[in-house]
Amino acid sequence: MFWFALIIASLWAAETRALSQSVAVKWRHSSLNSLFIVSALPIQVVMMLVCGCVAAWATRHHWGLVYLLPNADHPLIKYGLMFVVLDMLDYVYHVTMHHVAAFWRYHLVHHTDQAVDVSTTVREHPGETFIRNCFLILWVFLCGASVEILMLRQIADTASNLCAHTAIRLPPRAARILGWLFITPNLHHAHHHFEMPTTNKNYGDVFSVWDRLFGTFTDLAREDTVFGLETHMDGAGDARLLALLAGSRARLSTLRRNYFRV
Numbered sequence: 001m002f003w004f005a006l007i008i009a010s011l012w013a014a015e016t017r018a019l020s021q022s023v024a025v026k027w028r029h030s031s032l033n034s035l036f037i038v039s040a041l042p043i044q045v046v047m048m049l050v051c052g053c054v055a056a057w058a059t060r061h062h063w064g065l066v067y068l069l070p071n072a073d074h075p076l077i078k079y080g081l082m083f084v085v086l087d088m089l090d091y092v093y094h095v096t097m098h099h100v101a102a103f104w105r106y107h108l109v110h111h112t113d114q115a116v117d118v119s120t121t122v123r124e125h126p127g128e129t130f131i132r133n134c135f136l137i138l139w140v141f142l143c144g145a146s147v148e149i150l151m152l153r154q155i156a157d158t159a160s161n162l163c164a165h166t167a168i169r170l171p172p173r174a175a176r177i178l179g180w181l182f183i184t185p186n187l188h189h190a191h192h193h194f195e196m197p198t199t200n201k202n203y204g205d206v207f208s209v210w211d212r213l214f215g216t217f218t219d220l221a222r223e224d225t226v227f228g229l230e231t232h233m234d235g236a237g238d239a240r241l242l243a244l245l246a247g248s249r250a251r252l253s254t255l256r257r258n259y260f261r262v
């Protein structure tokens with residue numbers, strides 16, 4: 001948790017300096033996004049504990065698809081293959097969030113940010129936090145992932161998400177080379193472009209290979225990228241939240257009623 005906060009703070013400061021952004025404006029935007037942590041964190045903590053218990057149970061009982069493979073306990077399979085498979089399943093989860101209407105109404109909250117930066121990483125509707133962890137528990141149960149790989153995935157996933165959302169883009173040459181394997185900020189910025197079908201591209205979490213394999217890869221120049229969502233460009237949800245933030249009676253229950261109504 002400490003490292004997570006430290007990395008966010010460092011990237012936030014780097015963005016402010018590198019892009020000469022107004023600290024006041026950026027602070028206002030980040031404060032709004034940070035509010036989502038309040039509702040998502042308890043759900044995340046409880047469900048990660050459940051997920052850890054499922055992983056420990058699967059390992060103890062040799063349960064899951066991984067144990068159908070020969071040498072299932074070999075580190076290359078247990079850690080290497082499992083890491084890659086869980087990343088592919090994260091891709092499947094993200095595609096599902098975009099294409100199933102009942103899930104999209106929660107995921108769109110993440111996409112309505114019109115000034116994507118490192119704070120956008122935590123802009124997640126609590127409903128999505130619940131759904132995301134349900135999917136993860138299902139993947140762990142089906143695959144037989146261990147607690148160790150679960151922890152490794154969490155670290156890689158968090159690092160990748162923070163980097164992907166940062167407002168600082170990589171130089172084109174570095175972005176092209178790294179983008180062959182990894183989701184770079186440049187690639188994830190395209191996913192946050194307001195207009196379809198670009199919003200439905202670059203679903204990858206750590207690796208970009210799934211988008212290339214399944215035909216959802218795209219590249220979008222900085223000057224062509226406009227953050228947000230075409231159906232929510234009026235910023236009404238954010239305006240309600242900001243108004244409540246400014247008021248002294250901005251209680252969590254009120255915030256829920258006003259913003260989390262989807």
Ligand SMILES: [Zn+2]
Nearest residue numbers: 094098107191
């Ligand atoms: Zn998305």
